[in-house]
Amino acid sequence: MTKPLYVTRPDLPELETFLPYLQQIWQSGVLTNNGPFHQQLEQALQDYLGVDYISVFNNGTNALLVALQALELKGEVITTPFTFLATTSSLIWQGLTPVFVDIDPVSLNLDPNAIVAAITDKTCAIMPVHCYGNPCDTSAIRAVAQQHGLKVIYDAAHAFGVKHQGQSVLQQGDLAVLSFHATKVFNTIEGGAVICHSAQMKQKIDRLKNFGIVNEFKAEAAGINGKMNELQAAFGLAQLPGLAGALQRRAKVHQYYCDALARIPGLQCVPLLADGAPNYAYFPILVTDEFGMSCKALYEALKAKSIFARRYFYPLTPVLLDMDIDESCYPVAADAAERVLCLPMSGSLTQAEQDLVINAIIEVCGKD
Structure with missing residues (x-):
């Protein structure tokens, strides 16, 4: 071979479909801070994915960090060792202790029985990963979480658009987090999102990704800058039709x-x-x-x-x-x-x- 063949290559929108978005950005002068394309993309993704509330981010790792912060977790989080580095790194950055348990040999996702065996009085949450887009055993994980009073946050970086038993897997858990990295099925070059189930939680997530700012004179927490800019959002809007x-x-x-x-x-x-x-x-x-x-x-x-x-x-x-x-x-x-x-x-x-x-x-x- 004269041309390398890589494990993936990004799907790109036709250039002529992307250029009008760029022209609108140049005309408006709005580059970031919850601009019109940012808002349009959230609505388009909400409709496409069949979810109630979604907050888009500049990358999936920041989405994970804010999701964990929004749940106000402290202690140990049970998760999988068979995942990308960002899953564990986000826990460590939030001062949480990852507890690794084994996976199912067929799905390669967290084994619910292994989760049960690892629960202690320090356990505050479960962080499963829908590995390769294969759905976790969400029913079993939900039962374990409810029995022990634990939060569930799904790393759904691989699971864009995946449905199981007629429902989006992104509707499972307290929160689910997507990645829109260039290697993913849907990409905004870099990007990500948090899916939640209430307007109150979305507001909290939206504030945390914007430094925790409530208004010009008040911040409710020490958030981060996780906002998606207008170029990324426009790229995503151009991607969706194809x-x-x-x-x-x-x-x-x-x-x-x-x-x-x-x-x-x-x-x-x-x-x-x-x-x-x-x-x-x-x-x-x-x-x-x-x-x-x-x-x-x-x-x-x-x-x-x-x-x-x-x-x-x-x-x-x-x-x-x-x-x-x-x-x-x-x-x-x-x-x-x-x-x-x-x-x-x-x-x-x-x-x-x-x-x-x-x-x-x-x-x-x-x-x-």
């Missing part, structure tokens, strides 16, 4: 991979568990012993061919942060970290590019 087509193309990419890889012993596609509305955000595979080479070896072999797959998530977050936590406490997550590889996936990935990936896998493992 999203349905992008998801259809992703579905085709997903199925083509599944059909091709089913012929290669030792590779298992991580199943999609959303019943009716997955978003095909990633294409993770499990490299089993039958494959004949390790996930690490396959990753390196593909990289040598300019195919840049990613080991999401390796190493595990506690290892990455050099935390003194025994990996034997979460053996399923530790095993998944050694076996999961995400192949290139995007709405613009061509069948020819997929064939390059598939043929490279066949070539490096010596199977046909």
Whole structure:
């Protein structure tokens, strides 16, 4: 290959559809501070996602930080070690103690039984992640939280548009947090959002992302600057009309991979568990012993061919942060970290590019 193939590439709106937004920004002179496109994007996302209240942010990490602050948590938060660094970092930044428990071997999400076993008198909340857009067992997590009086905040960075049992997964928990990073199904270049269930909570979140300011003469808390600017919001508005087509193309990419890889012993596609509305955000595979080479070896072999797959998530977050936590406490997550590889996936990935990936896998493992 002469051109590198990366694990993802962002879907971009047609330039001619974006330019009118830029012209309006230049005419208005409004660049940030809850401008008209910011407001339009919140309403458009609220309608698209089927949620009651949404507050958009300049990035997903700030959205996580403010969500945690808005819930006024203190103590320990049970979460997953099999996630991106931002999940754990946001807890640490808010002075909370992450408690890592194991994951389910099928969904790769938090195991509700493991959550129960980890609850102490210091536990204040549960922070699950809808890994790869696969819905967590929200019913079981809700039951545990209600029984023990715990808050639930979902890291839904991967779960834009995902529905389960006829309802948006973003409606679950006390709060849910999205990422609109360029690598995501829907992006505003950088960006994120918090989904909540009341006008009062949205007002609190909106204030906290604007330094905690109530009015010109008063601030209710030490907030941060998490506001989304007008350029990002306009980019998001330009993205939305093409999203349905992008998801259809992703579905085709997903199925083509599944059909091709089913012929290669030792590779298992991580199943999609959303019943009716997955978003095909990633294409993770499990490299089993039958494959004949390790996930690490396959990753390196593909990289040598300019195919840049990613080991999401390796190493595990506690290892990455050099935390003194025994990996034997979460053996399923530790095993998944050694076996999961995400192949290139995007709405613009061509069948020819997929064939390059598939043929490279066949070539490096010596199977046909």
